[in-house]
Amino acid sequence: MEPAASAPLACRTPLTAPALADAEAAALAGTLKALAEPNRLKILHRLASAAPDGVCVCDLTDPLGIAQPSVSHHLGVLRRAGLVQRRREASFAYYTLVPGALDRVAALLGERP
């Protein structure tokens, strides 16, 4: 608007702020990217609804309507993101939510720094 240096014009920049660091942005984006998929959201909802001691893969394949390798793939993504955990028993695999994980993400989105 007025006293700038050499720049031809500056609309204005009233703010300063730590500016979200690259590492934090990438980390949060990674977690959100794991969440941003319809089938994975359905999986999480299912695990949240009926997760006393876990849900096995065979109980997820039919409701989702996708092939079993795809279900395993999505579970792997959620597991690498730290959102779910696996408990192996015989030849079955029972998946459960990692307790505070979703709430932590929600808190990060809700906070207004």
Added chain:
Amino acid sequence: MEPAASAPLACRTPLTAPALADAEAAALAGTLKALAEPNRLKILHRLASAAPDGVCVCDLTDPLGIAQPSVSHHLGVLRRAGLVQRRREASFAYYTLVPGALDRVAALLGERP
């Protein structure tokens, strides 16, 4: 584990639940997909930090380190997702957060149905 019908085996399915509807899953996934990008998170953080009357595009280009059309692209994605809004003034464009948008997303992630 034992008394099934004709299926050769059923690990067990103790739970029932409405099961997240396709439309809801797709909608939430769409919003999360808009959030799941480092540069867009930085934009939102910036808007949240210093957003009394908005931030113009020129103030976002340099901190992000990407070309101006890319910034416009990201702002468009956030706007179509209903997360930010635009206010045009002269040749400038001031972007602000849509008030309750982020909190709504956080609430959806935090609720345990």
Added chain:
DNA sequence: CATCGATATCGACGGCCGTCTATGGTGACG
């Protein structure tokens, strides 16, 4: 030991996404 069922991994294919350069449209200024 041979078989079968439950999962995970592999390789391939199609589509979406983030980035860029180039260009267009609009308001201010001289």
Added chain:
DNA sequence: CGTCACCATAGACGGCCGTCGATATCGATG
């Protein structure tokens, strides 16, 4: 009225992602 700054759009290119069929592993069963 010509010029310039700000912003948006269009088109192209490379890479990541979701899906599948095929295959491997591992435990239980007979």
